[in-house]
Amino acid sequence: MRNRPFSRFSLLVAAAGALAAAAFALAPLKAAEDAVVIPPPASDVPAADGIQTVVLSGGCFWGVQGVFQHTAGVVSAVSGYSGGSKANAQYELVSTGTTGHAESVQVKYDPQKISYGKILQIFFSVAHDPTQLNRQGPDSGTQYRSAIFTTSDAQKKVADAYIVQLDGAKVYPKPIVTKVGSLEAFYPAESYHQDYLTLHPSQPYIAYNDLPKIENLKKLFAANYQEKPTLVRSVSN
Template identity: 50%
Template sequence: MIRMLLIAAAPLALLALPAGIARSEHVVPLPQPALDVPPTSASQTAVFAGGCFWGVEAVFRQLKGVRGVTSGYAGGTAADASYAKVSTERTGHAEAVRITYDPARISYGTLLRVFFAIAHDPTQVGGQGPDRGPSYRSAIFPQSPDQMRVARAYMAQIAPAFRKPLTTRIEQGRFFPAEAYHQRFFDRNPTHPYIVAWDKPRVAALRTGLPALIR
């Protein structure tokens, strides 16, 4: 993957963005969804794809009501759901996270708000930051008809808040967990150049910009 090639070839100072792409160092001021999924007593899951799963996983791990986050691949087949194969950009997968959450403490709509406000840039085309290719696309994989309805409604609600069109796609497909070394990568590798350059600013912005949501 491009992030690995960049890290292997260059020191931190050279991990620069392509022209016109900015790091996620602030929270886009987005409202709560006007429509949300009704709460239930059982744990629920959400699946979002927003570029490199290391940082997206780290963002959602900060939230109250989130019981677990797993990095993985969504939108392709089980046979091709590996880091090596997805990296070829020919499998149809997106790097994604599966979030298990308590709907009595945090709603699907609130997860959507964080996804669009800070977890990634939903207006980027062809990838996220330095990571280019369809596996880094912005996508939502609804786990129920209610989630699909709420996701579509929220995208329509927030589209005017962005200067560019949203590129997020609503897709269907299974989720496959990534290799063990990708799980909790942010927590286990705090000095990794990619984490320092791209993901720590995002998590810091979340904690500063949406403190009421932090566990």
């Protein structure tokens, strides 16, 4: 992975992280990517009984996971990898950008409390910028691509139609590059990646790139925001 300003790789190095933390303490908090106000999808998946699943990729999984852990109606949001094989679903390998994986978040939600369409609206609005090709903010490579891995034909149909709707409405200055495809497999990431935003709120990468996403969720989707996150360790215990 390329070493670059505010990148996750460089900030995981302890010495660099300490120096960056001091710099960020003196700088105002600022979102690397601004949220975009967008309309809800014109069509949605009908509410059904039982927990539903969709896997979303939009850059570093720390921030995407954090957003959906603060989304009411989501019963779990787990960071992991999709798009490659089980054999190379490891952070060190995925980070090379050669495994076919995308950093992803498995979102399980209660359709009686939040719709699939609302999940997509939050994903496109505050969780990431869907117009960035094979990158997101400071991170670049195919592992940071924008993608929706669906678990039903109805989910895929709604996602495809929503992208056409948003592009037609020109709510973004550039076309959406998000790829939509059926989920083949999801592999949970290492335990140290889970609940990362909640456990490390003062980490410079989180403070600069991801905490503003939570504030945008609270501001733009107040009815869907929950203050207490649904953490992986709480669900698994």
